[in-house]
Amino acid sequence: MTREIIRTNQAPAPVGPYNQAVVAAGQLVFAAGQIALDPATGTIVGEGDVARQTEQVFANLKGVLEAAGATLQDIVKTTVFLVDMNDFAAMNAVYAQYFDEALAPARACVEVSRLPKDVRVEIECIAVKP
Secondary structure, three states, rough: OOOOEEOOOOOOOOOOOOOEEEEEOOOOOEEEEEOOOOOOOOOOOOOHHHHHHHHHHHHHHHHHHHHHOOHHHHHHEEEEEEEOOOHHHHHHHHHHHHOOHHHHOOOEEEEEEOOHHHHOOEEEEEEOOO
16 A cells, blocks of 8 residues: 655644645545644634634645645545534534535544643544545
């Protein structure tokens, strides 16, 4: 199996032993979880505002996927991590703006006790390059 490591300055640099994304078998894109970190400044966007943080997460995912030769529309699976399931409606309202309901990816949403840098939301995804 071939693997291609994806790195871009359009999303935050990894802060540990992982990559922004890995393309496997030339077509499957496994994107690491993204948080609301501005890649240009290294600061958290939308402190405490899950909707604003979700927007930044999607901007970061878009940057990673584009570097891998894919788009948000190529996503087939997402996993959403929330520190409070009460934030689900606000996150979901933003999330819904990025996908046509008929073609939306499969999704899991999990409440966790804490996320890096105390953000409210993190999203990872799997995409299939066209």
